[in-house]
Amino acid sequence: MILEENDLRFDFTNAIDAFVFDQMNPSLPNYHGVNNMSRVDFIVELDNAILFVEVKDPDHPDSTLEILERFLTKLENGKLGNIFASKFIDTFLYRWAEDKLIKPVYYLSLVTLDNAQVIQLSDEIVRKLPPLGVAAPRWKKQLFENCQVFNINTWNENFPNWQVTRISQQHEAGTD
Numbered sequence: 001m002i003l004e005e006n007d008l009r010f011d012f013t014n015a016i017d018a019f020v021f022d023q024m025n026p027s028l029p030n031y032h033g034v035n036n037m038s039r040v041d042f043i044v045e046l047d048n049a050i051l052f053v054e055v056k057d058p059d060h061p062d063s064t065l066e067i068l069e070r071f072l073t074k075l076e077n078g079k080l081g082n083i084f085a086s087k088f089i090d091t092f093l094y095r096w097a098e099d100k101l102i103k104p105v106y107y108l109s110l111v112t113l114d115n116a117q118v119i120q121l122s123d124e125i126v127r128k129l130p131p132l133g134v135a136a137p138r139w140k141k142q143l144f145e146n147c148q149v150f151n152i153n154t155w156n157e158n159f160p161n162w163q164v165t166r167i168s169q170q171h172e173a174g175t176d
Contacts, residue, residue, distance in 0.1 A: 005055040038090040059112035081124030122149035
């Protein structure tokens with residue numbers, strides 16, 4: 001299943017289901033419908049897991065230096081981590097209310113930053129989410145199994161079966 005977010009194309013070939021969750025068009029089948037809740041871009045169901053996938057592409061070919069600087073300011077002051085954490089929590093609540101969280105959840109993000117910046121963002125998001133790997137005596141389940149941020153290179157290295165490509169580069173090369 002192919003999903004696109006602006007200039008990035010994801011191939012979730014082995015998915016049971018994959019759809020755009022950040023859907024704002026009421027005429028489409030996966031319309032979110034609760035505008036005051038944050039949401040991740042994609043939800044992907046695999047045999048043994050559910051992926052919440054968030055995508056941010058400040059390195060988009062049409063991006064400007066001003067856009068990149070605003071994005072980096074949000075990274076440095078922690079607002080970006082807040083946004084990503086909010087997207088996970090609201091998406092989790094939405095899918096829980098739909099009774100769709102029947103498998104372990106993984107929160108994966110792709111952000112077109114360098115390796116050090118994606119590690120910084122990943123750590124920031126984890127700090128803002130409910131505890132992972134910390135015993136909560138009354139909890140019967142973990143909210144999520146893992147939360148990580150990748151850039152295009154590290155995404156493709158870690159997930160060779162779910163390759164991401166830049167659409168504009170495919171157009172230029174004539175390979176799409």
